[in-house]
Amino acid sequence: MNLLAFNLPFVVLLPFIGAIFAAWSARFNRLAAAWVSGFIALSALVTLIPSAYQVFSGQTILQSWDWIPAIGLYFSFRLDGLALLFALLILVIGILVIFYARYYLAAKDSMGRFFAYLLMFMGSMLGIVLSENLIQLVVFWELTSITSFLLISYWQHRKEARQGARMALAITGAGGLALLAGVLLLGNVVGSYQLTDVLASGNLVRNSPLYLPILGLILLGVFTKSAQFPFHFWLPHAMAAPTPVSAYLHSATMVKAGIFLLARFFPILSGTPEWSWLVGGAGMITLIIGAYTAFFKHDLKGLLAYSTISHLGLITLLFGFGTQMAAVAAIFHIINHATFKASLFMVAGIIDHETGSRDMRKLNGLIKYMPHTAFLAIIASAAMAGVPLLNGFLSKEMFFEQAVTASQASHSAWMIPILVTIGGVLSVAYSIRFIHDVFFNGEPINLPKIPHEPPRFMKIPVDLLVIICLAVGIFPNLTVAPLLEIAVAGTLQSAPPHYSLAIWHGLTPALIMSLIALTGGILFYFLRHRLFKFYDQHFRQIDARHFFNIVMNNLFSIANAVTHRFDKGSLQNASAWIVFSALFFTAYGFAIQDTPLFGERPMLPVDAISLMLAIGLMLTSIVLVFIHRQRLLTLIVIGMIGLVLSLTFVKFSAPDLALTQLSIEVVTIILLLLALYFLPQATPKEIGKMRLWRDGILAVLSGVGITLYTLAVLTRDYQTIADYFLANSVTGGGGSNVVNVILVDFRGFDTLGEITVLALAGLGVFAMLQNMKLPAPKNDIEGRLWSNDSHPLIMQTFTRLLLPLMIMVAIFIFLRGHNLPGGGFIAGLIASVALIVQYLSNGIHLTSEHFKVNMNWAIGLGLLIAVTTGLVAMGIGFPFLTSAFTHLNWPIVGEFEVASAIAFDLGVFLVVVGATVMSLVQLGRLSFASHHPKAKEQK
């Protein structure tokens, strides 16, 4: 088999699987989590590399599997130049960040949790860039929001981490919803959710009347994720995350997901005035605001956060220009920004780590203490400022060139070069501030720690990134050119335009703008003290978080007001509302229909016994309401109703149901009796007449409604799908009891789910009864003392005689179940009754000594058997839970039939016995303990 036919899903899924191992390995050694994560990321990279060759030779790799083709959902992956560029960024920077984080995290931080989250994030991010199916892309998009939430709130004990995480999730999550809507509309217009089809229908989409909604919704997703104005404010607050997270998610990868989407949809959505105004406008505002605010931040990471916002704005603006050359510049700047910004974040983390502070008013003159780190920071900042011979210079030069080109497009565009030059000035200014304020400018002030160089290995990732900055800046054609070439081709979905990566283009307008930006930035920095004062007076108060909080608080108070309107902290009220709304909406539904309520189907004739029983049932139901305060009496009446019900099943050709109902009734009543022992024997009278009337009316209306509804159905003919089951029961399932064959064969998967629920209920009962202490009443409701007699002798003797007989009946019912009424459920209930009778007559302790079976094990074993039966079928190559049967001919017994479904039924049997007996015995144990408190203490 060719590995290259299915390696892409592995690249995406490996980090998810690895997350489990990373979390698990941390239990043994905290550093093991880091090594495992590094290994996983490396393996994903190695899995991806072979495909990269094909992409470099100009191919687009598609790997697709059907998921739900009917709604256009495929499990499919795509690797073209753009996807490859992003996947490499994610993996390479991911590996460096993992390496860095291993030294960054403190001994008390949970390594396993951190690396598991980080790997899950990596997988989600790879999922976005490698998805061919748009719905699948949105799923991974949401996953990045969730994993980013987990990572931002990694230090859960910090308030600002929790708040920042919540804000990021609210903003990016809301954007994700908008994106989903946009993608659904887009898929609807194109008629397919596969990117290949979508990318080929640019004209169709742009001419569609839905173009504007699609563009708006997708841009909402993009702008929220990539922190574009006016949604930029969550990013600085996300800086509460550990620095490796900031370096990875909030500068190099996640915030670029929005940019990735812009690039992805560039061929189909761009080229319209709406695109230019929305994308370009948001990009321009973000560029300026981000750069301006960055300069005034005293927090190291705050400065970097706003500078990231500004650079994201720059890239968005480039896409907004809408030309092919602008797209080249945008892609190039994505690469450069990822390298220099990730290294700057790592430097910020090192400084924080070794000095204990990130406040630039305290951090001064660090070059004396950490010269190596300072050297790296200076180069990376210079790249950020756009100094020649560094990668940032090249892409910024292209950016300025594109701004000049764009200004010639229309009369009103003359502002563009001026605005971007202002952005450049500010960008140079904050880059200088990052260097001068931290590494020079006097001596450190009151630092918590004495600064020193970090461990050697902590600097290695920064070294590598800075080397890339230099290499790309000096030899662009030897390093980044091939990757850029295919990435641009992947973005444009056509051959890239001609462009030059040379450092010297002559004295162009772009070079002049660069020079203005550099000198202007230096001047701006020298004026900083006056500017800080000005900023503090006028801009300090403006904080987008404030508006966010107002919106959120209002949302919460509206939601609370609505909730309080209906939920007054009373279950009775809430239940009444539920019944009322059910009645109201059903009645409304019936009222707007014109069809007659009843159909034409003839009714069955009434016979005397049925009439009597039915009248009895109705009367007892009504009487029950009036006597419900006497609890024991109610219980007995309920038992009677259950018995009448099982007679009803007998009457209407449902022997299996009758048997089930009968045995369940026994168990239920014993259970309720046991419970009643611990509860008050009577219910206090409710004085509120209003409430009684209200409930009475609701009850009567429900009864009348259900009666009419049932009649409406019963008087109509219907089409059943049961003919298939009846026809295939013997030939396909090997049994003539169709109900049982449906349970264990045709619909075996449902039954598996149901016994799982039953098992969970049994375990829930077990868990709740552990260590529960309840006072036992000394006397009953009429003041008589509870009998202290031990178990009656005659009953003891008889039940012991009965036990083998009852077990025999259970086995008989079990074995014949496939052909005659019976089966695992009923046999399980009968066996439970047999065991419970033993417990009742001989006492818990005596029986437990004789019958040493742990019911937890019975439940587990039952589920195991049921699942194994299904897996065996899968192992032989049939669908899960396929059954097989054969005829055997034994001497004496004669010919009989064996179906593999009987093993499944055995699983059902064990779960039923386990859950039932456990519930009752645990309750019984409780009552024993309440009677013999000393016996329990001695144990």
Added chain:
Amino acid sequence: MELLVALSIGALTASGVFLTLRARTFPVVLGLTLLAYAVNLFLFAMGRLTIGLPPIIDPAQGQYADPLPQALVLTAIVIAFGMTAFLIVLALKARAELGNDHVDGLNLAKDEASLDHTLPPRKPQKQAGKTI
């Protein structure tokens, strides 16, 4: 016959709804049990009523009752038991933790008559005016 079944389901529902809306846990559990009866019978009746035609393949018998609702209801009956068991133990847990069996965890709600002789003895309360 259909009318009788429909009326029975209606009576069970009405009684079940009324008990479910009560203020103490035990009646609520019983009410839910009654509702489960009603729902099971209702589901069963969706296969229409047939007399004397159990869905057990027999060459001598040409027609059968609809087996599908029966299979559904069979598991529903067992699950209903699981639910009842879980709920009643939940009720016991609430009583153990809160000391009373009101659904809202109140000892005696404002709209209930005192029932001191049936409730377990409460802790003696200090009387405000009593001085030594």
